[in-house]
Amino acid sequence: MAALLFVLSDGRLRGAWCQGQNGIIMSAKRLACLVFCVFLSTSWSQPQSPKRGGAPTLLRQKALLLETQGRTTEAEQAWHAFLQADPGSAEAYAHLGLLASRAEDYEKAIPLYRKSLRLDSRVSGVRMNLGLALFKSEHLREAIQQFSQLLKSPATPQSDKMRLETLIGMAHYGLGEYAESVPFLKDAAAADQRNLTIRLILAHSCLWSKQNQCVLDTYKEILSIDPQSAEADMLAGEALDEMKNSQGALEQFRAAEKANPKEPDVHFGTGYLLWRSKQYPEAAAEFQLELKNNPQHAQSMLYLGDVMLQLNKPEEARRYLEKALADDSSGLANLDLGIIDADAGRTSDALRELQLSEKQQPNEVNVHWRLGRLYRAMGRKEDARGEFEAANKLNKAADEDLIKKMDDGRQHPPRSAADPSTPQH
Numbered sequence: 226m227a228a229l230l231f232v233l234s235d236g237r238l239r240g241a242w243c244q245g246q247n248g249i250i251m252s253a254k255r256l257a258c259l260v261f262c263v264f265l266s267t268s269w270s271q272p273q274s275p276k277r278g279g280a281p282t283l284l285r286q287k288a289l290l291l292e293t294q295g296r297t298t299e300a301e302q303a304w305h306a307f308l309q310a311d312p313g314s315a316e317a318y319a320h321l322g323l324l325a326s327r328a329e330d331y332e333k334a335i336p337l338y339r340k341s342l343r344l345d346s347r348v349s350g351v352r353m354n355l356g357l358a359l360f361k362s363e364h365l366r367e368a369i370q371q372f373s374q375l376l377k378s379p380a381t382p383q384s385d386k387m388r389l390e391t392l393i394g395m396a397h398y399g400l401g402e403y404a405e406s407v408p409f410l411k412d413a414a415a416a417d418q419r420n421l422t423i424r425l426i427l428a429h430s431c432l433w434s435k436q437n438q439c440v441l442d443t444y445k446e447i448l449s450i451d452p453q454s455a456e457a458d459m460l461a462g463e464a465l466d467e468m469k470n471s472q473g474a475l476e477q478f479r480a481a482e483k484a485n486p487k488e489p490d491v492h493f494g495t496g497y498l499l500w501r502s503k504q505y506p507e508a509a510a511e512f513q514l515e516l517k518n519n520p521q522h523a524q525s526m527l528y529l530g531d532v533m534l535q536l537n538k539p540e541e542a543r544r545y546l547e548k549a550l551a552d553d554s555s556g557l558a559n560l561d562l563g564i565i566d567a568d569a570g571r572t573s574d575a576l577r578e579l580q581l582s583e584k585q586q587p588n589e590v591n592v593h594w595r596l597g598r599l600y601r602a603m604g605r606k607e608d609a610r611g612e613f614e615a616a617n618k619l620n621k622a623a624d625e626d627l628i629k630k631m632d633d634g635r636q637h638p639p640r641s642a643a644d645p646s647t648p649q650h
Contacts, residue, residue: 270350272319272341281310288320297324315345323354331362353385356392365396372396387416391423398426404434414446421450428460432467440464455485459494466498474498487518493525505532523552531561539565556585560592567599575599590619 288303301324304317311317322337338355341348356371375381376389394409410427414420424447431439441464447457462477478495481488496511512529515522530545543565550558563578576599583592597612 331358455481455488556582
């Protein structure tokens with residue numbers, strides 16, 4: 226499970242878990258369920274009910290036997306026949322839910338489990354199965370409610386506690402509630418000293434909830450299990466980047482490259498850090514390595530295009546930028562294409578690209594400045610004045626924010642035209 230790096234609007238690196246077929250980042254909720262299916266063994270609990278007087282024993286035994294033999298359709302028919310004789314059997318509804326779950330028809334299973342609990346909450350295993358069905362059908366909030374009830378119950382065996390901690394942590398993770406997921410995943414990790422996967426998910430949750438020291442602590446635990454974990458190095462690099470330690474972040478990404486040069490996004494992360502510090506030739510080499518590993522890596526194409534423009538190679542830049550354009554929502558591709566068109570005298574094309582970029586990043590100083598220059602060259606003085614005024618306001622706001630932060634004792638300059646995350650052309 227390799228981290229997918231992408232870039233935030235403030236120029237920092239950020240990871241996600243995987244990509245879809247078209248390079249689109251999956252939703253956290255869907256992703257959590259997928260990760261769960263991959264790493265967490267899903268063993269459904271066998272419902273067991275207190276004995277009921279007068280129940281047709283032979284029908285019940287037949288249903289259980291068919292279920293054990295894997296004859297699902299016949300087992301369902303037998304349980305329905307049992308319900309004709311004993312309509313109040315919580316056990317029968319629990320087993321019908323179990324059969325639906327095994328067939329991965331969770332939407333069918335959920336109301337059956339609920340009916341079983343309403344009839345008799347003493348049937349063991351039903352609430353766990355209900356929680357699992359809710360989890361796997363992505364009803365994560367409701368799954369948390371069921372798992373939490375089990376976790377608090379004195380009747381829950383200690384052996385089930387870690388599983389519940391993991392499930393609740395993963396459900397919060399899937400809902401994007403990273404801070405809430407951390408304590409549960411920490412408990413799960415503490416209970417299983419060699420579980421690498423839980424620690425990787427914990428590290429991501431810590432990162433996305435800005436608990437950077439937690440990331441670094443978990444990183445050390447991961448290395449004790451797998452000293453060659455490239456993903457752990459990347460996570461530590463992301464945390465150091467969040468902590469404004471760019472050199473430390475770069476060193477971690479270099480370590481990740483050494484551990485596994487084929488790790489998805491490792492060269493992009495290294496290249497991005499180099500790009501941000503204006504080490505363009507070195508950044509270009511990293512983006513090219515990422516594209517060698519994955520020729521469809523859209524962000525590497527985007528930033529390689531920008532690098533080529535910085536190195537005054539506009540035709541090479543255009544080739545990469547046009548390939549990246551469909552997947553770029555940052556406005557950088559349109560901005561760079563607008564600059565290339567403006568420099569080549571293609572005024573109408575430049576205007577179209579810059580206006581598109583402005584819609585995508587209305588607070589980007591460089592876009593307003595470029596549009597102002599283009600309008601002035603076109604003789605549209607009022608439009609040019611409006612763009613230059615917008616650029617000046619953004620610069621002034623950035624300066625005021627910087628002064629405020631310095632007064633507060635935090636010297637972390639905001640993003641502005643002078644910020645290394647903003648292309649300078």
